[in-house]
Amino acid sequence: MSEKTLVKATTAEIINHWILAVSCILLIITGYGFVFKMEGIYALFGSNTTMKWVHNWTGVIFTFSLAGTLFNYLGEALDLSRDDWNWIKLGGGYLSKKHVQVPPMGKINTGQKLYYLAILAGGFGIAVSGLAIWLLPGMRTLIQVSHLVHNLAFVLFVVAVPAHIYLGTLANPGLLRIMIDGTVPLEVAKKRYPKWMKELGI
Amino acid sequence: MANTNENRKALLISPELCIGCRGCQTACKNWNQLSSEKTKNSGTYQNPPDLAPTAYNIIRYSEVPSESNPVRWLFVSRRCMHCGDAGCMKICPAPGALYKTKEGAVAADRDKCIGCKLCVAGCPFNVPRYDSSNKISKCTLCSDRIAEGLSPACAQTCPTGAIRFGDRNELLASAKKAGYSKVYGEADLTGLGTLYAFKDAPKIYGMDENPAIPESVIFWHNVLKPLSVIGLGGAVAGALLHYAVIGPHKDDEEVKKS
Ligand code: HEM
Ligand code: SF4
Ligand code: SF4
Ligand code: SF4
Numbered sequence: 014m015s016e017k018t019l020v021k022a023t024t025a026e027i028i029n030h031w032i033l034a035v036s037c038i039l040l041i042i043t044g045y046g047f048v049f050k051m052e053g054i055y056a057l058f059g060s061n062t063t064m065k066w067v068h069n070w071t072g073v074i075f076t077f078s079l080a081g082t083l084f085n086y087l088g089e090a091l092d093l094s095r096d097d098w099n100w101i102k103l104g105g106g107y108l109s110k111k112h113v114q115v116p117p118m119g120k121i122n123t124g125q126k127l128y129y130l131a132i133l134a135g136g137f138g139i140a141v142s143g144l145a146i147w148l149l150p151g152m153r154t155l156i157q158v159s160h161l162v163h164n165l166a167f168v169l170f171v172v173a174v175p176a177h178i179y180l181g182t183l184a185n186p187g188l189l190r191i192m193i194d195g196t197v198p199l200e201v202a203k204k205r206y207p208k209w210m211k212e213l214g215i
Numbered sequence: 216m217a218n219t220n221e222n223r224k225a226l227l228i229s230p231e232l233c234i235g236c237r238g239c240q241t242a243c244k245n246w247n248q249l250s251s252e253k254t255k256n257s258g259t260y261q262n263p264p265d266l267a268p269t270a271y272n273i274i275r276y277s278e279v280p281s282e283s284n285p286v287r288w289l290f291v292s293r294r295c296m297h298c299g300d301a302g303c304m305k306i307c308p309a310p311g312a313l314y315k316t317k318e319g320a321v322a323a324d325r326d327k328c329i330g331c332k333l334c335v336a337g338c339p340f341n342v343p344r345y346d347s348s349n350k351i352s353k354c355t356l357c358s359d360r361i362a363e364g365l366s367p368a369c370a371q372t373c374p375t376g377a378i379r380f381g382d383r384n385e386l387l388a389s390a391k392k393a394g395y396s397k398v399y400g401e402a403d404l405t406g407l408g409t410l411y412a413f414k415d416a417p418k419i420y421g422m423d424e425n426p427a428i429p430e431s432v433i434f435w436h437n438v439l440k441p442l443s444v445i446g447l448g449g450a451v452a453g454a455l456l457h458y459a460v461i462g463p464h465k466d467d468e469e470v471k472k473s
Contacts, residue, residue, distance in 0.1 A: 047308035061309045065329040150332030157431045164439045172446040179454035
């Protein structure tokens with residue numbers, strides 16, 4: 014059976030996504046270890062200093078990976094219109110069991126745009142503040158502000174990431190394959206991304 | 216907390232009794248095997264100029280003339296305050312790096328310290344310093360000595376009684392009896408383990424009137440920490456609830472049907 018498919022994500026984009034995802038989750042786990050001084054989490058890495066090392070360098074990987082996403086999603090995410098506002102008012106169609114007709118979407122929908130912008134802003138804040146704590150210790154006021162920013166962004170991440178994982182797996186059967194082989198069945202794409210289809214001339 | 220006020224130990228510093236001999240500095244270096252650094256004369260007898268990785272205590276020399284005494288020198292012995300509610304411990308991310316001994320001392324375990332230096336930002340008294348391998352280095356109230364019933368080296372050496380060590384309650388009572396109605400550190404931060412009998416306002420001795428853990432650290436501890444658990448729990452519970460009550464999108468199936 015040969016179903017007609019469309020390529021939605023490039024290999025580079027997929028690889029970068031998984032680098033971002035794995036590094037982000039590792040940072041969240043070690044982050045909880047720090048915030049609550051959880052000996053069990055520290056023990057996973059051997060010694061206390063090893064976990065700090067892992068967290069710091071994973072942060073570097075995460076930062077580069079986040080910078081890489083700029084090419085993939087920033088343009089789309091900033092392209093907001095009246096349709097996006099209406100999408101939000103309908104809760105993206107997630108609020109009822111019945112099928113809800115949402116406004117036509119482009120390559121990524123309003124929720125994904127907002128998620129991306131939140132991850133980008135939070136990621137920028139968490140990266141800059143993390144680097145300050147790491148490399149400029151002893152500057153009391155700067156470190157106090159950085160500690161606050163780092164932890165505010167952490168709260169954003171621990172809410173947004175599980176929601177994103179749910180939406181990318183259980184909530185939308187079939188979506189995950191975009192981040193595995195990069196494809197979408199053509200018929201599904203026509204339904205989900207009418208504006209993008211128009212751009213492509215399909 | 217492990218220590219009740221009953222068995223909490225403390226140092227009582229009386230600047231007016233201090234003759235500035237710096238025996239305490241030497242005794243501390245001696246007991247804790249701290250090297251001496253070469254310092255420069257900066258126009259004051261205070262030496263070394265500040266707390267350092269190899270100087271857990273210093274005598275601060277300040278000239279503060281008063282009306283009756285134009286050449287008044289104040290010698291204030293400075294070190295870790297062994298706070299009851301310690302900002303360094305609150306912000307420290309490494310389990311076991313900083314801990315309270317049963318005498319109420321705030322001690323450090325070098326092996327567990329990860330060298331992040333957050334304690335510098337959390338301490339209201341600007342005490343923590345770092346050794347060459349980035350490990351916290353500060354006064355431990357001689358926890359190794361006091362656990363064996365000895366006095367801290369600095370108090371042991373002091374020839375005038377300007378640094379006294381003992382039961383915190385007893386030291387407070389004796390300072391009160393000696394006429395100090397207010398003892399610095401009696402109630403701040405649920406009580407400091409380094410108490411000062413000041414004759415004048417604390418700021419004349421170079422001390423903060425109302426020492427407090429930085430607001431940002433308190434906000435983090437009281438709000439952001441719980442929020443990070445509620446947030447994660449809420450997101451996971453919300454997802455499961457959504458799945459159970461509303462269920463997934465069925466774009467694929469709808470496509471197949473149509
Ligand atoms: C391990 C669990 C994860 C799964 C299953 C997952 C799944 C997905 C899927 C299927 C997409 C494509 C959506 C589409 O193109 O329509 C996507 C996109 C994306 N993911 Fe993830 N992801 C995970 C973790 C993460 C983490 C931890 C982060 C980040 C910090 C992240 C950041 C992104 C971003 C920025 C996008 C592009 C915007 C969007 O489509 O929402 N992902 N993810
Ligand atoms: S004075 Fe600073 S280092 Fe000492 S216990 Fe208090 S907060 Fe910690
Ligand atoms: S430097 Fe060491 S003692 Fe200070 S906060 Fe970090 S782990 Fe704790
Ligand atoms: S109590 Fe011990 S470690 Fe602290 S200043 Fe005195 S001698 Fe040094």
